[in-house]
Amino acid sequence: MNISPDRVLLLGANGQVGRELQRALAGRDVVFATRAGTLADGTPCLAGDLADAASLARALDEAGAETIVNAAAYTAVDRAEDEPELADRINHRAVGEIGAWAAAHDAHVVHYSTDYVFDGHGIPGADGSPRAYREDDATAPLGTYGRSKLAGEQALAASGASHRIFRTAWVYASHGHNFLRTMLRLAAEREELRVVADQIGAPTPARWIADVTAGVTTSSPASSGLGGVFNLVAAGRCSWYDFASAIVEGAAARELIARAPRVVPIATADFPTRARRPAWSVLDGARLEAAFGLQLPDWRAGLDQVLDELAAAGPA
Numbered sequence: 001m002n003i004s005p006d007r008v009l010l011l012g013a014n015g016q017v018g019r020e021l022q023r024a025l026a027g028r029d030v031v032f033a034t035r036a037g038t039l040a041d042g043t044p045c046l047a048g049d050l051a052d053a054a055s056l057a058r059a060l061d062e063a064g065a066e067t068i069v070n071a072a073a074y075t076a077v078d079r080a081e082d083e084p085e086l087a088d089r090i091n092h093r094a095v096g097e098i099g100a101w102a103a104a105h106d107a108h109v110v111h112y113s114t115d116y117v118f119d120g121h122g123i124p125g126a127d128g129s130p131r132a133y134r135e136d137d138a139t140a141p142l143g144t145y146g147r148s149k150l151a152g153e154q155a156l157a158a159s160g161a162s163h164r165i166f167r168t169a170w171v172y173a174s175h176g177h178n179f180l181r182t183m184l185r186l187a188a189e190r191e192e193l194r195v196v197a198d199q200i201g202a203p204t205p206a207r208w209i210a211d212v213t214a215g216v217t218t219s220s221p222a223s224s225g226l227g228g229v230f231n232l233v234a235a236g237r238c239s240w241y242d243f244a245s246a247i248v249e250g251a252a253a254r255e256l257i258a259r260a261p262r263v264v265p266i267a268t269a270d271f272p273t274r275a276r277r278p279a280w281s282v283l284d285g286a287r288l289e290a291a292f293g294l295q296l297p298d299w300r301a302g303l304d305q306v307l308d309e310l311a312a313a314g315p316a
């Protein structure tokens with residue numbers, strides 16, 4: 001079969017990153033696919049269910065795209081502990097199938113992975129405190145989600161397809177399921193938010209991930225020599241408690257919430273969850289910066305942008 005050069009197939013178009021990619025890829029030759037075959041606004045698109053190998057294969061064949069961007073994933077970190085096979089099917093085996101299709105058709109794959117491939121113990125830097133993780137640091141996922149995502153990375157690399165894997169972290173947007181929206185909801189319901197202060201990372205807007213993706217998809221990973229894994233995260237670092245505090249402060253200032261609840265720092269041990277999470281999730285963006293000459297701004301600038309977006313949209 002012939003594939004169309006310049007065509008992009010976007011799998012998972014309704015997720016946080018997927019929705020931002022719809023915007024960032026507008027005007028290009030792009031074919032959307034979602035699990036059910038409809039976009040969030042009801043517009044029909046291709047059905048591409050990664051839980052179903054036949055559905056995925058049909059989407060790949062029908063789109064015939066030279067670039068496949070896979071924004072679909074099983075992202076429910078706690079639920080994954082009870083559905084390991086489904087998480088593995090979507091985050092690992094389907095990614096291997098996408099890679100095999102791409103290798104057979106000389107197509108490229110853009111895929112996303114996570115800080116949760118690391119155990120978060122951190123690697124001591126020159127001054128003894130943990131340094132940011134680099135792309136080739138040893139992985140050791142703590143849970144099912146992280147294991148399935150790591151297996152997906154490995155399956156894509158093993159497929160032989162030309163590919164880029166953007167490892168990102170703590171993704172949020174003005175839409176979708178994320179920590180910022182959870183905090184805004186809880187802020188309206190509670191006097192006090194108790195949030196872990198001993199997990200450190202960099203909250204990264206889905207918009208930035210999509211903008212970087214759209215900017216670099218025009219170059220082939222293999223022929224540019226710039227393939228493989230790239231960390232793609234906001235600059236700076238904070239705890240979930242710091243992020244929650246900044247969300248509450250910024251949301252109150254924009255009158256997105258009627259009153260600011262107290263934000264109380266707690267230890268991970270005081271917030272029991274089904275899955276364990278890494279304590280140190282800071283990723284080093286130097287490879288991405290050097291390869292593509294771009295520098296992501298600080299996480300606080302991202303938060304301001306997303307809160308401004310919510311404020312501009314008005315009351316929900």
Ligand SMILES: NC(=O)C1=CN([C@@H]2O[C@H](COP(=O)(O)OP(=O)(O)OC[C@H]3O[C@@H](n4cnc5c(N)ncnc54)[C@H](OP(=O)(O)O)[C@@H]3O)[C@@H](O)[C@H]2O)C=CC1
Nearest residue numbers: 014015016017035049050051072073075112114168170171
């Ligand atoms: N969210 C985060 O904090 C982080 C995410 N990442 C990675 O970034 C990428 C994008 O994540 P993000 O946009 O945040 O995730 P979301 O959870 O917002 O979106 C994931 C999308 O995948 C879709 N999906 C789930 N199962 C299937 C399936 N069987 N077939 C087709 N589509 C399916 C979901 O559809 P539906 O809504 O119907 O379930 C949803 O639209 C993923 O690879 C994720 O692992 C990395 C680090 C952090």
Ligand SMILES: Cc1cn([C@H]2C[C@H](O)[C@@H](COP(=O)(O)OP(=O)(O)O[C@H]3O[C@@H](C)C(=O)[C@@H](O)[C@H]3O)O2)c(=O)[nH]c1=O
Nearest residue numbers: 075077114115169170171179182194195196240271277
């Ligand atoms: C809601 C809530 C969460 N927390 C904690 C739990 C957790 O440690 C942290 C963040 O909560 P979340 O549920 O957003 O965490 P989680 O879903 O694990 O977020 C992760 O999602 C996957 C998909 C990724 O790839 C990661 O990069 C990361 O973003 O905050 C509190 O301390 N207080 C609260 O009220």
Ligand SMILES: [Mg+2]
Nearest residue numbers: 075076077178
């Ligand atoms: Mg979650």
